[in-house]
Amino acid sequence: MPWSRRLRRLHPTDVIMGIVGASVIAVVLYGSYETLRSGRYDGTDWFSFLVAGLTQGSIYALIALGYTLVYGILRMINFAHGEIFTAGAMTTFYLATWLSGKGWLTADRLGSAAGARVLGTIVLLIVFSALISSIVAVVLERVAYRPLRGAPRLIPLITAIGASFFLQYTLRGLYGSGIRPYPDVSVLNRELTFGGGYSIAMDEVVVIGSAFVLMLALVAFVQGTRTGMAMRAVAEDRQAAALMGIDVDRTIATTFAVGGALAGAAGVLYALLFRQTQFFMGFIPGLKAFTAAVLGGIGNIPGAMLGGLFLGIAESIGPFLFLEGLGIPSPNQLKDAIAFTMLVLVLIFRPTGILGERVSKRA
Amino acid sequence: MSALLERGAARVGLRRGLIGGAVVLLVSLVGMVEAFAKRSIVHELLGPLGAGLPIQLLDLGQVAWIGAVLLSGFAAARELLDHGEDRPPAGPALLAGGITGAVAGAMPALLVLLGTRFDLAEVFDKARPQLYALLSWGLVERGTPSGVDAFLATILMCVLAGVVGAAVHLMPPAHRKALGVGVLTVLVMGTIQDLLQKIDFVERTAWLSGLYDALYTREGMEPLGAALLLAAASGLHLVAPGIRAARERRRGDADAAGDYGDAPPSARERTMRWLGLGGIALLLIWFPFGFGKVPADVMDLVGIYILMGLGLNIVVGFAGLLDLGYVAFFAIGAYTVGILTTTDPDVGLQFGWSLWQALPLVVLFTIVAGVILGVPVLKTHGDYLAIITLGFGEIIRILAISDALKPFMGGAQGITLIPKPFDLPEIPMPFAGNPSEALIGRLNPGIQQEIYFPILFAVIAAAYVSWRLRHSRFGRAWMALREDENIAEAMGINLVSTKLLAFATGAVFAGIGGALFAAKLGSIYPSSFGLLVSINVLVLIIVGGMGSIPGVFVGALAIVGLPELLREFEDFRLLLYGAVLVVMMLKRPEGLWPAAIVQRELQRESDATVLP
Numbered sequence: 001m002p003w004s005r006r007l008r009r010l011h012p013t014d015v016i017m018g019i020v021g022a023s024v025i026a027v028v029l030y031g032s033y034e035t036l037r038s039g040r041y042d043g044t045d046w047f048s049f050l051v052a053g054l055t056q057g058s059i060y061a062l063i064a065l066g067y068t069l070v071y072g073i074l075r076m077i078n079f080a081h082g083e084i085f086t087a088g089a090m091t092t093f094y095l096a097t098w099l100s101g102k103g104w105l106t107a108d109r110l111g112s113a114a115g116a117r118v119l120g121t122i123v124l125l126i127v128f129s130a131l132i133s134s135i136v137a138v139v140l141e142r143v144a145y146r147p148l149r150g151a152p153r154l155i156p157l158i159t160a161i162g163a164s165f166f167l168q169y170t171l172r173g174l175y176g177s178g179i180r181p182y183p184d185v186s187v188l189n190r191e192l193t194f195g196g197g198y199s200i201a202m203d204e205v206v207v208i209g210s211a212f213v214l215m216l217a218l219v220a221f222v223q224g225t226r227t228g229m230a231m232r233a234v235a236e237d238r239q240a241a242a243l244m245g246i247d248v249d250r251t252i253a254t255t256f257a258v259g260g261a262l263a264g265a266a267g268v269l270y271a272l273l274f275r276q277t278q279f280f281m282g283f284i285p286g287l288k289a290f291t292a293a294v295l296g297g298i299g300n301i302p303g304a305m306l307g308g309l310f311l312g313i314a315e316s317i318g319p320f321l322f323l324e325g326l327g328i329p330s331p332n333q334l335k336d337a338i339a340f341t342m343l344v345l346v347l348i349f350r351p352t353g354i355l356g357e358r359v360s361k362r363a
Numbered sequence: 364m365s366a367l368l369e370r371g372a373a374r375v376g377l378r379r380g381l382i383g384g385a386v387v388l389l390v391s392l393v394g395m396v397e398a399f400a401k402r403s404i405v406h407e408l409l410g411p412l413g414a415g416l417p418i419q420l421l422d423l424g425q426v427a428w429i430g431a432v433l434l435s436g437f438a439a440a441r442e443l444l445d446h447g448e449d450r451p452p453a454g455p456a457l458l459a460g461g462i463t464g465a466v467a468g469a470m471p472a473l474l475v476l477l478g479t480r481f482d483l484a485e486v487f488d489k490a491r492p493q494l495y496a497l498l499s500w501g502l503v504e505r506g507t508p509s510g511v512d513a514f515l516a517t518i519l520m521c522v523l524a525g526v527v528g529a530a531v532h533l534m535p536p537a538h539r540k541a542l543g544v545g546v547l548t549v550l551v552m553g554t555i556q557d558l559l560q561k562i563d564f565v566e567r568t569a570w571l572s573g574l575y576d577a578l579y580t581r582e583g584m585e586p587l588g589a590a591l592l593l594a595a596a597s598g599l600h601l602v603a604p605g606i607r608a609a610r611e612r613r614r615g616d617a618d619a620a621g622d623y624g625d626a627p628p629s630a631r632e633r634t635m636r637w638l639g640l641g642g643i644a645l646l647l648i649w650f651p652f653g654f655g656k657v658p659a660d661v662m663d664l665v666g667i668y669i670l671m672g673l674g675l676n677i678v679v680g681f682a683g684l685l686d687l688g689y690v691a692f693f694a695i696g697a698y699t700v701g702i703l704t705t706t707d708p709d710v711g712l713q714f715g716w717s718l719w720q721a722l723p724l725v726v727l728f729t730i731v732a733g734v735i736l737g738v739p740v741l742k743t744h745g746d747y748l749a750i751i752t753l754g755f756g757e758i759i760r761i762l763a764i765s766d767a768l769k770p771f772m773g774g775a776q777g778i779t780l781i782p783k784p785f786d787l788p789e790i791p792m793p794f795a796g797n798p799s800e801a802l803i804g805r806l807n808p809g810i811q812q813e814i815y816f817p818i819l820f821a822v823i824a825a826a827y828v829s830w831r832l833r834h835s836r837f838g839r840a841w842m843a844l845r846e847d848e849n850i851a852e853a854m855g856i857n858l859v860s861t862k863l864l865a866f867a868t869g870a871v872f873a874g875i876g877g878a879l880f881a882a883k884l885g886s887i888y889p890s891s892f893g894l895l896v897s898i899n900v901l902v903l904i905i906v907g908g909m910g911s912i913p914g915v916f917v918g919a920l921a922i923v924g925l926p927e928l929l930r931e932f933e934d935f936r937l938l939l940y941g942a943v944l945v946v947m948m949l950k951r952p953e954g955l956w957p958a959a960i961v962q963r964e965l966q967r968e969s970d971a972t973v974l975p
Contacts, residue, residue: 013738013859020739077746094486144945154685155948157746158905161687161898162944169938173393176488287757290750328767337761340754347751348739 021349024341031322041320044197049317055204055273057312058211062266063289064296064304065218066137066259072235072299073255075153079160080140081263082286083167086279088133088264089271090175092125093182096271099125100183107187110202118187119206122272126210126265133264136167137256146249164283172279182275207269214265215305221258222301231255235299284336288315291343297353306354315339372455373462375442380466380525383435387428388470391498394489395935400424400497402929404553406583421583423554424497432467432521436460436528449536456529464525465518471498472517479508537601545597549589556583558928563655651815659815661927663883666818667876668923671900672907672915673825674872679901680910681838682865683845685749687897688736688756692870694763694892695732696877699725701778701887702771710773718784718882722875729874730867737866741859744848756897763889777888784882785813814883821879825872830912832868841865842910895937899923902940905947908954917956 035041041049063085070078099105104121107114144163148156188203222228230251233241242248270285271277292311296303318338323331346353390396405421439459443451475495477483483490495503499513500520531539556579565571578588651659671693678686703721705711740751762768764775772778832838840861843851852858881887899922907918922940926932932939947954 011859013741016738077750144949147949151948151952153746154683155952157685157749158901159945159948161901162941162948164941165898165937166941166945169935169941170389170393173395173489173935173938174487287753291754294747294750333765334761334767337758337765340757340761343754344739344751344758347743347747347754351743351747 017348021345024345027326028322031324031326034326035321035324040324044199045320046317047198049320050313051200051204053313053316054309055207055312056316057292057309058208059266059270059273059308060285060289060292060312061305061308062211062214062262062269063285064293064308065215065301066263067290067293068296068298068301068304069231069255069259071293072301073231073252074145074156076145076156077160077290078145078256078259079157079286080164080167081137081259081289082282082284083164083171084133084137084140084260084282085263085267085270085286086171086277086282087136087167087267088129088260089267089281090171090180090277090279091132092129092264092268093175093180093271093277095128096125096183096268100185105183105185109190110187115187118185122185122206122210122268126268129268130261130264133267134257134260137260137263138253140167141253141256146252168280168283175279177279179276179278182271182277184275185272188272203273207273210265210269214262218258218262219301227251227254288336288339291339291346294343294351295346295353297355300353300355303353303355310354311339311342314342372443372459375439376459376462376525377466379435379439379442379459380463380469383432383463383467383525384470386431386435387467388474390427390431391471391474391494392487392489393935393938394494396424396428396497397489397491397494398424398934399427402554402557403583404550405586405589406580421553426550428471428498429520429524432464432524433528435467436463436525437532438528439463439525440529440532450533453533456533457526460525460527460529461522462525463529464522467525468518468521471521472514475499475503475509475517476514479503541597541600544600545593545595548596549584549593552578552592553584553589554929558658561655561657561928562653564653647819658928661924663815663818664927665919665924666815666822667880667883668900668903669822669915669919670818670825670876670879671873671896672903672919673822673829673912674869674876675900676904676910676912676915677829677832677841677872678865678869680904681833681845682841682862684740684862684865685746686752686866686869687749687894687901688752688754688759689869689873689900690892690894690896691736691752691756691759692729692732692873693877693880693896694759694889695729695870696725696874697881697887697892698763698772698778698877699728699874700878700881701773701781704782705778705780706782707778707780710770710778712771717782718878722878725874725878726871729870732874733867733870734863736870737863741862753894753897756894760889760892760894763892775889777886778881779886781881781885781887783813783885784817814879818879818883821875825875826912826916828868829872833912837861837864898940902944904954906943906955908957911954911956914954914956918954921955 063081066081066084067078070076070081096105099121105118107118109115110119140163144159145156148159185203188201188206190202191199192202192205193199222231230241230246231254233244233246234248234251234255238248241251266285267282270281288311289308292307293304294307295311296305296307298304315335315338319331319335323334323338328334400422402423403421404423404426436459439462440451440456443456443459474483474490475498478490478495479492492503495509499509499517502513502516503509531542534542559565559575559579565575578584578592584592650662654662671689674692675686675689678684678689700718700721702711703714703716703724704718706715736752736755740748743751763772766774768774840851840856843854843856844858844861848858851861880891903918903922904915905918906922907914907916922943926936
């Protein structure tokens with residue numbers, strides 16, 4: 001299309017948005033330039049920011065997968081997904097405390113037999129939490145979402161918001177409103193050091209490693225099993241899948257179970273990293289994971305993984321990289337604002353996300 | 364025997380019992396039973412008959428858990444209905460009710476059995492001896508393990524409740540409904556005892572306080588009063604078919620008037636409507652004087668939420684744009700007033716304005732904010748719109764709390780020392796000491812009630828504006844937009860200006876609400892502007908009925924007013940909101956007072972939906 005016609009078709013709002021977008025980019029670039037020029041942080045600092053971001057991001061990615069799986073199959077945002085994450089983490093707290101009391105989480109070093117037991121215990125905690133979260137997710141789907149198939153789109157969304165609050169405050173009622181400190185796995189506090197001052201904490205290695213394994217398992221499940229194939233078929237076209245003899249309700253329940261399991265696993269990893277649980281711990285990570293899912297293109301599995309990692313890194317590096325350069329005091333307070341600004345910008349400028357090709361106009 | 368088991372009574376009972384038992388466990392373990400037990404409804408339920416029995420009074424906690432079993436029994440009986448039947452066969456229904464009760468009762472009974480032997484409080488915060496005592500009718504004392512008697516007593520009571528619930532379904536539908544209304548009346552009247560106590564004019568008027576004393580003891584209602592109230596309410600409901608018939612007739616007329624349901628009212632109806640409105644207006648003006656400070660305070664809050672509800676109703680209800688960041692405008696209104704009027708030398712702009720000088724700027728800023736937040740989201744729809752607006756709301760809150768804007772907005776410490784809107788001296792009361800004082804009390808604008816009238820005025824103005832907008836060209840454009848954006852655009856509706864107008868109008872209402880909120884409290888903190896406010900407003904318009912203006916009032920009274928008055932609910936407020944949202948969406952998506960169009964549309968859609 002010739003430029004003149006393109007220009008004439010340009011709507012005033014597009015111009016305004018273009019200016020907004022350009023100014024955001026300019027501010028980010030200017031802030032980054034100022035920070036880098038000042039030389040406040042050296043390579044090891046940036047490396048540790050990056051690793052912290054990757055760790056946080058892999059947790060986001062696990063939660064984001066749940067959003068994406070459900071969205072892919074039902075075209076609905078499961079607003080209560082953050083609470084499914086909390087349910088797993090908070091319930092597992094009791095198992096973790098009990099096992100920690102038996103000494104299963106203590107070891108001098110990871111290489112020993114005791115160290116192997118610590119890792120085994122962590123796997124056990126992840127499996128248990130995944131199980132609890134899966135159950136909550138399936139019950140939620142059965143009770144609140146299944147009767148609403150085919151209802152106008154606003155209705156399931158409002159139901160999901162209601163379910164989110166219900167679950168959050170049920171957890172508060174059941175387990176109390178206080179912060180519960182997760183047992184300290186001291187062996188994970190050690191650091192793997194490389195030359196030149198670069199190092200990674202063991203808990204970060206464990207979180208990134210587990211998340212990686214879980215994501216591989218998910219891809220294998222979705223691509224390699226019959227159930228996974230059924231899930232893809234239902235996501236593609238529910239009616240046609242039903243005609244091919246796929247039990248749609250069961251497939252949807254499985255999707256919720258899988259998404260819930262990933263969220264539960266993420267809950268344990270989150271708790272290991274931050275060493276505490278509380279009833280509203282899942283709300284903000286849930287929102288951010290949703291951001292991640294949108295970033296990567298919602299409904300798209302690799303997209304959710306990528307979006308999660310990207311968001312984690314942006315959140316961890318961003319405040320120091322460009323906010324500090326702008327002379328903003330205590331930039332880390334604005335970490336959440338970065339995530340939400342990214343959400344808003346992506347939804348406005350590229351609602352299909354980084355990898356999303358499926359344009360769902362009604363979304 | 365086989366006749367008893369017909370229609371799968373045992374299976375139905377088992378299933379309903381499991382569900383009911385799960386509900387009982389849930390309300391017990393989240394602490395509702397214990398917290399609600401503090402509110403007694405009927406004192407000495409069985410009168411002298413119950414002297415030796417453990418049940419001394421009926422409290423709300425018992426209502427919560429026994430009520431769940433009762434309703435499960437009722438539902439079990441209903442499940443046995445064949446198509447087109449009113450009443451299930453008696454034998455299987457009662458059996459199903461009994462099984463439901465037994466299964467449901469076994470769960471709390473087991474909880475008591477386990478809880479008195481092991482320390483469940485390690486995991487479950489509310490699993491305390493007090494709870495076990497309540498669940499076993501006081502048979503379990505603190506610290507003593509429960510015996511077989513407590514176990515059986517719990518189950519027995521639940522079987523009884525299940526059977527009673529099923530038996531209720533055996534009554535003719537008209538009687539059943541009347542009984543339901545009666546029981547509900549007693550429950551409500553018992554629950555609001557405290558509230559009645561707080562009303563000034565009840566205390567001041569001799570016959571009302573006499574009635575109060577006759578109906579209530581210090582804790583709960585008199586059993587006789589409760590029985591009379593139940594009989595009166597049920598009876599009234601039974602003998603009121605005339606009223607109902609009239610209502611049916613009117614509804615029939617409305618349907619006959621065509622698809623729009625907006626038939627012009629007759630002259631008589633119009634007079635009645637104006638008389639009704641005038642009566643309500645007088646009542647509202649009299650309210651702070653007659654009801655006293657506490658109810659007036661609650662009404663202030665309800666009024667602010669009505670303002671926001673009316674605004675969000677335009678955005679969500681009329682235009683169908685789900686906005687989860689609505690609190691942003693509320694915050695902008697409050698902070699504008701705070702920054703411009705505060706007398707605190709450390710924050711704000713030191714303008715030293717009054718609320719009235721700041722108000723035009725509030726309107727201006729919120730319009731600008733509505734447009735600024737509106738422009739970027741013009742192209743997003745549905746779920747994405749909801750999430751974007753949610754993001755905006757969070758960004759505003761994070762900015763307000765951050766140190767970056769601290770000298771301006773006060774950071775986490777907020778803005779204090781916001782002056783009162785009026786600086787009036789106490790007016791000497793011309794009526795003092797004569798009989799009219801009972802009716803009016805002391806007119807005293809020097810106290811907090813002063814903000815009541817600006818709020819009342821704003822609510823009336825907002826309701827009028829949104830009512831006029833609803834029937835204007837813009838209102839029709841919004842509704843076209845809600846139904847189908849593409850078709851609306853094809854019909855020549857300018858999407859940009861229509862959407863932006865919805866956002867801006869909604870924003871102004873919320874901004875004025877925020878301004879009045881700041882003036883009422885005299886100090887604002889970022890924590891008052893969280894996502895919860897957006898959710899509260901959304902819940903209230905959904906409960907009232909999306910797109911319905913009277914629905915906003917009903918919703919605000921139910922969602923904001925009631926919990927303010929019933930303090931026991933405070934801890935469970937959001938839990939119940941969540942449950943209310945889910946249940947409303949499942950059972951009654953059109954709300955309590957639906958807009959005519961939405962109701963028809965939802966019914967049509969549910970008829971037309973074919974599940975794959």
